[in-house]
Every structure is written in structure tokens, then in C-alpha cells.
Amino acid sequence: MPDPQPVEGPVVLVGCGRLGSAILEGWLLTQTVAASDLIILTPSQKPAAEAARAQGARVNPPLEVLAEAKVIVLAVKPALWRDVMTPLLPFLGDQAVILSVMAGVTAPTLAEGIGGWPIVRVMPTTGVSRGGGVASVWSADDRARALGRALFQRMAETVDLADEALMDAATAVAGSGAAYFYAFTEALARAGEAAGLDAGTADVLARATLRSAAESMGDDPLDALIGRIASPGGSTRAGLEAMARDGRLTAMLNDTVAAAVHRNREMGA
Ligand SMILES: NC(=O)c1ccc[n+]([C@@H]2O[C@H](COP(=O)([O-])OP(=O)(O)OC[C@H]3O[C@@H](n4cnc5c(N)ncnc54)[C@H](OP(=O)(O)O)[C@@H]3O)[C@@H](O)[C@H]2O)c1
Structure with a gap:
């Protein structure tokens, strides 16, 4: 795919907290938006906003x-957005698009x-700050969806969702x-400890293994990646079979994602 063009502004970022700062850093790092095209609204001074200034x-x-303004990116807490947006609305032109990164709204x-x-919803991860995030995009409006993609695809693996209702599932996965991988890594370290390693060594091994697995994953099919490590009759295959016994791995992750989807829906209700 050709490298997408920088997005012309003005691009307005409303809220420069954890996610807003990550987005801002990612835009500047990946030259998605020129700093001169950025307008940042923040009640308090933030390092990322000062760096952009x-x-x-x-x-x-x-x-x-x-x-x-071409687009208003709303990155405030869901409970605050009405109070934050109401004073801004009288100033917006007809061309503006509202991009919300708020979960559940x-x-x-x-x-x-x-x-x-027009409204576009984007659910990004804070990995966008380093140009390596994940973002799900949904809009009923073609221009707004294209703008949402353009603002995130240089700094995130970006997927289009066919239906807004899928945003909860995308959030529960991406x-x-x-956090699920970190929890798995913690459990792997403790299992290594149970097998005789000291706690510090088990932590180093589990964390380094997650990093190394992520780095070598690429775009190859996951079963091919597993097959490269787990030869028939070998120890990794024995471990995988124990992990999947009676479908418990699938059942555990189904429960995990379902619980997160449920909570996303509750918070958005
Ligand atoms: N964090 C994540 O990983 C993540 C991931 C996906 C989606 N989200 C969504 O992103 C949104 C922000 O989350 P967050 O974690 O970044 O929260 P956060 O760190 O609390 O940031 C929210 C920011 O909104 C600012 N704010 C409050 N009133 C404002 C106003 N009138 N004008 C402009 N800014 C205002 C706050 O400024 P002060 O600091 O000065 O009070 C704060 O920095 C949430 O809706 C959340 O659902 C977050």
C-alpha cells in the first residue's frame, strides 16, 4: 500500500491525557499531521502538548x-464529553468531522x-505514541471513515469495522x-518458579520470551509459527497439548473476551 499522505489540518485534539498525549506523539513521530496544523485544547499543561507547541x-x-477545523479529536473521559463539547460547538464550521476515541460512547x-x-469512532492503543499501535475504525460516513483511517494508519495497524456494535469486541481484543499477554507472562513466570526456577530468573525468561515472540511473529500464519517451535512428540507439543486439554484454553479466552465485551457494553449504556 502506498504511504498515506499527511493529513491537512487544522486538526484539533481535545484532551491531552494518557491517550491524547500518545496520539499527539504518534502524529508528530510519523508525520501524520504537521505540528503547524495542530490545535490542542487542554485545561492543564502537558509535556506532549508543550513539545508540540x-x-x-x-x-x-x-x-x-x-x-x-477539519477534524475534532475527542480524547476526554466519557463522563465529561458533553460539558467539554458544548462550548466548542458554536465555533465549528460545516466541514468539521468529530472523531471520538472514547470507549463506550x-x-x-x-x-x-x-x-x-459526521462522526467517526476510533479505538486506538497507546502504542500509537511509538508508531506501533492498533486502531479499529468505524463510521457510517465515508469521508469521516477515510479521515479516521488517515489519522491513524501511519502509527497503528488499522482495521475497519463493518458495524459499530463490533467496537466493543475490538476493544476487548485489541x-x-x-494486559492479557502480560497476565499470561506473569502466570508463565510463576509456573517456571513452580518448576524450580528462582522468581527473578523466571521473570526474565518469561518477559524476554514474550518480547522475542512478538519480534519474530511477522505476518506468518500462527499455526505455521507454532509448528516451527513445536515438533511432533517434542516438549513444546506436550506443553501445548496440556494447555489446550478439554478445550480449556479456548474456553478461558472466550470467557475473557466475553467478560470485557459485557463490561464495555455496561459502561456505554
Ligand atoms: N488510555 C487508554 O489506553 C485508552 C484507550 C482507548 C480509549 N481511551 C479513551 O480515551 C479517553 C481518554 O482516556 P485517557 O486514559 O487519556 O484519560 P485521561 O488521562 O484522564 O485524559 C483525559 C484528559 O481530558 C482532559 N480534559 C478534561 N476536561 C477537558 C476540557 N474541557 N478540554 C480539554 N481537555 C479536557 C484532562 O485534562 P487534565 O489532565 O488537565 O484534567 C485529561 O488530561 C477516554 O474516553 C477513554 O475511554 C483510552
């Missing part, structure tokens, strides 16, 4: 500049609060997934 971004300018809920502007 030093490169030419505008931080908390008079709200009249929002009239030209649906497009109909957003539309009811903000009116007729948004939460790193």
Missing part, C-alpha cells in the same frame, strides 16, 4: 480558530449531543489484549 502547534488558542449518543456533524 515547541514545533509550532497552537495550544489553547482563541476558540475562533476552530472555524477552519456510541455514535447515536454523540450525535444526539453534538448535532449534525484495547485489553496487551
